[in-house]
Amino acid sequence: xxVELYQTDDDQIHLVLHGEGHGELHFRDFSAFAAFxxxxxxxxxxxxxFIEAYANLLMMExxxxxxxxxxxxx
Numbered sequence: 132x133x134v135e136l137y138q139t140d141d142d143q144i145h146l147v148l149h150g151e152g153h154g155e156l157h158f159r160d161f162s163a164f165a166a167f168x169x170x171x172x173x174x175x176x177x178x179x180x181f182i183e184a185y186a187n188l189l190m191m192e193x194x195x196x197x198x199x200x201x202x203x204x205x
Contacts, residue, residue, distance in 0.1 A: 132151055133149040134146065143158060
């Protein structure tokens with residue numbers, strides 16, 4: 132993904148996404164942009180924890196014998 136980030140003469144911040152994600156966001160000022168970035172960071176932190184918990188759950192429910200799973204760890 133490519134991201135264009137720039138500030139206009141009237142202090143608005145523009146964020147343009149290209150690639151798998153695409154779109155354009157306009158923020159009225161830096162504090163609005165910073166609040167957005169913080170929410171994105173919080174989401175990623177939560178999402179990574181969810182993925183890890185889900186992967187652990189799948190491992191507990193898998194019918195694959197333990198010796199095979201141990202071979203992947205090696």
